[in-house]
Amino acid sequence: MTATALPxxxxxxxxxxxxxxxxxxxxxxxxxxxxxxSLAWFVLVAVPLYYLVSGSLRTRQDYLSTNPxxxxxDPTLENYRTxxxxxxxxxxxxxxxxxxxxxxIVVGLTLPAAYAIAxxxxxxxxxxxxxxxxxxxxxAQAAIIPVYLMITQLRMYDTLLxxxxxxxxxxxxxxxxxxxNSLRDIPGELYEAQTLDGAGPFAVLRHLVLPLAKxxxxxxxxxxxxxxxxxxxxPLVLTxxxxxxxxTLGLWxxxxxxxxxxxxxxxxxxxxxxxxxxxxxxxxxxxxxGLTAGFGK
Amino acid sequence: xxxxxxxxTAPTPTAPAPxxxxxxxxxxxxxxxxxxxLAFFGFxxxxxxxxVVYLSFTDWNGFGFPQPSGAANWERLxxxxxxxxxxxxxxxFMVVTWAVQTPIALLIxxxxxxxxxxxxxxxxxxxxxLLLSTAAIALLWASVLDPNFGVTQALPFLDRFNFLGDTDIxxxxxxxxxxxxxxxxxxxxxxGAARQIPHSLYxxxxxxxxxxxxxxxxxxxxxxxxxxxTSSVLMLVGSFTTFDTILILTGGGPGTTTRxxxxxxxxxxxxxxxxxxxSAIAVLLLVLGAGLSLFVTRITxxxxxxxxxxxx
Numbered sequence: 001m002t003a004t005a006l007p008x009x010x011x012x013x014x015x016x017x018x019x020x021x022x023x024x025x026x027x028x029x030x031x032x033x034x035x036x037x038s039l040a041w042f043v044l045v046a047v048p049l050y051y052l053v054s055g056s057l058r059t060r061q062d063y064l065s066t067n068p069x070x071x072x073x074d075p076t077l078e079n080y081r082t083x084x085x086x087x088x089x090x091x092x093x094x095x096x097x098x099x100x101x102x103x104x105i106v107v108g109l110t111l112p113a114a115y116a117i118a119x120x121x122x123x124x125x126x127x128x129x130x131x132x133x134x135x136x137x138x139x140a141q142a143a144i145i146p147v148y149l150m151i152t153q154l155r156m157y158d159t160l161l162x163x164x165x166x167x168x169x170x171x172x173x174x175x176x177x178x179x180x181n182s183l184r185d186i187p188g189e190l191y192e193a194q195t196l197d198g199a200g201p202f203a204v205l206r207h208l209v210l211p212l213a214k215x216x217x218x219x220x221x222x223x224x225x226x227x228x229x230x231x232x233x234x235p236l237v238l239t240x241x242x243x244x245x246x247x248t249l250g251l252w253x254x255x256x257x258x259x260x261x262x263x264x265x266x267x268x269x270x271x272x273x274x275x276x277x278x279x280x281x282x283x284x285x286x287x288x289x290g291l292t293a294g295f296g297k
Numbered sequence: 298x299x300x301x302x303x304x305x306t307a308p309t310p311t312a313p314a315p316x317x318x319x320x321x322x323x324x325x326x327x328x329x330x331x332x333x334x335l336a337f338f339g340f341x342x343x344x345x346x347x348x349v350v351y352l353s354f355t356d357w358n359g360f361g362f363p364q365p366s367g368a369a370n371w372e373r374l375x376x377x378x379x380x381x382x383x384x385x386x387x388x389x390f391m392v393v394t395w396a397v398q399t400p401i402a403l404l405i406x407x408x409x410x411x412x413x414x415x416x417x418x419x420x421x422x423x424x425x426x427l428l429l430s431t432a433a434i435a436l437l438w439a440s441v442l443d444p445n446f447g448v449t450q451a452l453p454f455l456d457r458f459n460f461l462g463d464t465d466i467x468x469x470x471x472x473x474x475x476x477x478x479x480x481x482x483x484x485x486x487x488x489g490a491a492r493q494i495p496h497s498l499y500x501x502x503x504x505x506x507x508x509x510x511x512x513x514x515x516x517x518x519x520x521x522x523x524x525x526x527t528s529s530v531l532m533l534v535g536s537f538t539t540f541d542t543i544l545i546l547t548g549g550g551p552g553t554t555t556r557x558x559x560x561x562x563x564x565x566x567x568x569x570x571x572x573x574x575x576s577a578i579a580v581l582l583l584v585l586g587a588g589l590s591l592f593v594t595r596i597t598x599x600x601x602x603x604x605x606x607x608x609x
């Protein structure tokens with residue numbers, strides 16, 4: 001009993017040798033294999049990212065003539081200016097619009113739906129839930145041709161709405177799963193207390209479900225934002241002109257457009273990461289919960 | 298109260314129901330709360346599933362309306378050697394991607410679950426690739442592996458390979474880029490799960506004289522069983538539908554050496570304008586993809602997995 005309780009404090013259990021206290025806890029030998037593997041992985045992650053940022057600060061001449069791992073001899077922000085003078089601001093704005101609209105649709109539709117699923121055991125609701133869960137297994141690629149047909153027939157081709165609607169639909173099953181799991185954790189007594197006070201379903205949704213579902217709403221919002229932000233297939237197939245181009249497509253386009261101007265491309269890629277990186281800095285926990293939405297702790 | 302509600306509502310549809318009376322049924326949200334989500338999802342996700350099956354029996358070049366063509370597309374698909382090659386390549390790609398990612402993610406995830414500060418700092422760096430979009434990652438690696446000016450050209454040993462041009466290794470290059478992107482995600486899953494394992498188990502094992510490797514195989518790995526399953530399902534389904542990375546990195550080439558099934562479908566439709574035939578491939582993708590998810594979750598017991606999550 002004492003043996004299991006003690007080690008949480010550290011290596012204080014052994015009384016005999018006056019060992020120097022170390023920060024390391026119960027482990028005696030360092031885990032060499034894991035440490036080496038982690039360092040190797042660190043190098044494999046760090047080198048491309050270092051190359052990305054340092055390369056974006058190089059002049060084209062510098063890029064073509066020097067070793068890519070040597071720091072830039074004469075760092076310049078010229079590439080970033082080139083990117084900003086191109087279509088980047090438009091693409092960024094389009095992506096922001098698509099992301100916000102997708103999140104609004106997904107949260108706005110799945111929250112009441114999850115409330116119904118958590119509290120209504122009727123056959124229609126539960127069958128509907130099962131149907132949407134099947135959506136977890138549908139690859140978006142399989143739907144792209146009919147979605148293209150539908151969007152052109154609806155005369156929405158080459159609009160941002162054409163990207164928003166299918167993106168939202170395909171983000172919905174995961175979002176719904178996360179919401180339902182969260183709402184099912186609300187104790188039934190809380191619902192009943194509200195009802196005894198005379199609250200109808202809508203009042204319960206507003207005053208009980210909405211506040212208690214905030215963590216789930218955050219997770220869903222982050223997950224949906226990332227899906228929309230990184231979306232590639234739907235914009236690729238459903239838009240065409242520069243006015244409706246989103247960031248991911250814009251980056252790809254830069255590759256062709258800049259040709260040999262690789263530092264310009266690297267600057268564009270770096271810029272595209274900045275908004276998510278800021279989100280990571282201010283809300284790492286929320287971002288990670290959104291990334292693993294529905295699949296992890 | 299609830300009983301009377303049932304009786305009274307059925308035979309008297311004449312008067313509008315008085316407010317506040319049938320509390321028993323009114324307190325719960327009606328199906329209308331689900332209906333908008335269901336309608337939206339049905340229109341943009343379920344209807345296309347039906348349409349793609351229909352389209353697979355038509356001839357359509359992308360303009361005007363699809364013309365019915367019977368089973369021609371399906372007969373062609375059965376005889377299409379390129380489609381078979383694409384499917385086999387997809388299978389190879391899935392297996393190798395899984396085999397590369399799982400050990401790395403498992404080991405780093407377990408390692409990162411430790412509370413030591415150096416681990417926390419390093420693991421927050423490990424997660425950085427998660428912040429990049431697929432397009433950004435593919436473009437970055439295309440540049441890193443560039444045969445003339447890339448990073449690999451500045452390194453010993455690696456400079457002898459043309460990672461994107463050599464037909465023998467290019468598929469493994471794609472595996473690597475996809476792994477680089479997704480290992481952090483799976484590491485995150487393993488890290489979270491490994492942190493749920495009670496310390497007392499390890500302490501008891503240490504007292505019993507079990508070494509680190511013994512502990513890993515007798516405690517950590519069995520307790521992470523469901524996480525391994527979740528992670529593997531996500532990896533297999535994810536690699537089955539890999540698209541953006543390959544399109545940007547190699548475009549399916551050189552030749553057809555990286556043209557896995559989703560890309561073959563896309564190229565057939567949106568570059569070759571044979572949307573009918575592409576739809577037949579898409580139906581195949583749909584059946585295989587959905588079948589894969591359902592099969593794996595069924596044999597591994599997804600419910601057990603969910604209840605494990607709820608318990609944690």
